[in-house]
Each structure stands twice: as C-alpha cells, then as structure tokens.
Amino acid sequence: MRIPMIAGNWKMNTTVSEAIKLVNEMCPELDKINNIDKVICPPFISLVPVSELIKGSSIKLGAQNLYFEEKGAYTGEISPPMLADLCELVIIGHSERRHYFGETGEMVSKKVLAALGAGLKPILCIGERLDDYEAGRTEEVVTEQLSSSLAGIAHPDGLVIAYEPVWAIGTGRAATGEQANETIGLIRRSTAKLYSDEITRDLRILYGGSVTADNIAEFIQQPEIDGALVGGASLKAAEFLSIVRQTSEIRQVR
C-alpha cells in the first residue's frame, strides 16, 4: 500500500525561533489533512523543540542527515540512535551532501543501513546532474546511484526514495510530470531487480526539484509518483499547506 507523502526539507534555513514560528503557523492546519503522510525536516538544532510542538499530531518529523556510527569520537556528527528518539524519517544522500560534502555511494549505503538498523525510515535521494541529463545518461546515473546506495541492504523496510534531478533543485526549472514519471518508473523497475516485486509495489518514490503549489498537481497526477520532497516552498506555510492539500485531494492511496 502506498500512502502519498509530502516531505518538507528545510535545508540550512530557520533559526530555532523561526522554526518554532513556522511550525506554529502551519502545523495546526497540516494536522487536519488526511490520507497523506506529512513530514517536516528542520535543521538538527530545531528537532527537539519541533518534536515537542508536534507531539500527538499526525505530522511526522524527519532529519536531514545522519552519521553511520552509533557513537564515539566523531566531532560534530549526529548518530542514528540520537535521531531515533525524535524522528521517524531521515533524508540520506541528498545531492547537496553528495556534491558539497563529498558523500559517496558507499557512505550513503552505510547511512541507509545504519538508519534502518535504528528503526528510522530513510528518504534516499538520487538524481542526475545537468550534464548527465543533457547527454542522455539519466538512466545510467540513477540506476548506478540506486544500486550503490542500497548495496548490502537486504530488507529496505520503510525505505522511501526521492528522485531529485540536480538541475531542477532550487533552479525554478522543475522536470515535467511526464519526465519525472518516466524516470521514477525506471527507478521502480530497477528496484524490482534488487528486491522482490512485492517490496517494489509498496515502495514510495517521490519527486523533488522546484516543486511549488502551482506545479504539484502535474506530478501527483502521474501514476508512478507518490508525493514530493519540497525544498524552498516548504518554508512558506501557506504554500506548503496548499501542496499537501492538493496532494491529498488528487492522490488516493495506491
């Protein structure tokens, strides 16, 4: 069963007080929208106060990253058990982490494994860069990212995949619904080769990259797309609410 999901990736935005303000602005209304998983992913330092504010609501909390070791001398890092107390989900392998912080497929797979081991649901991000897209290498790149990111993972329970073409992130140049649907279909078929058809049937795959209240319907109407990972538009209460509302109205549980 695939329940649609809209996840807001706040990235490195909002101070603690701004995060609290944003949650207070949008979460009472967000809580009332049914038949959809609503996720917010604030920066690490806001996870504690935000978790208190949304306690008892239908809103889920996600982190934006983790380190794969459980504890120890890893200055500045956050471990899976630290997050498991607070969050249900964690974004892993975002293209900004891969490109600005040198995360490799091997690191990403260790993070996915560690998240699953701590009972966290990973939102694994994959997507091709503009030069790969223009050279027609999308399929090659996403299937390679998929297999390296999931290497050694036998049971991806609770895994969510986000297809985020790098050229669409923060650029205002979203993919079209058809383009995203085609690549997500391909990702689903590639996952079926790694796992069973049953696992793949229930696997939620989101689109991410310049999603707004104006274009969300185009994505959600597509048969392969189960929701969205939203960056910039998730920082605006009214727009994020509109994205979630439209998704819940258009997209039934599959």
Ligand code: 13P
């Ligand atoms: P934008 O929605 O700002 O393009 O960001 C997408 C993204 O990277 C979500 O993880």
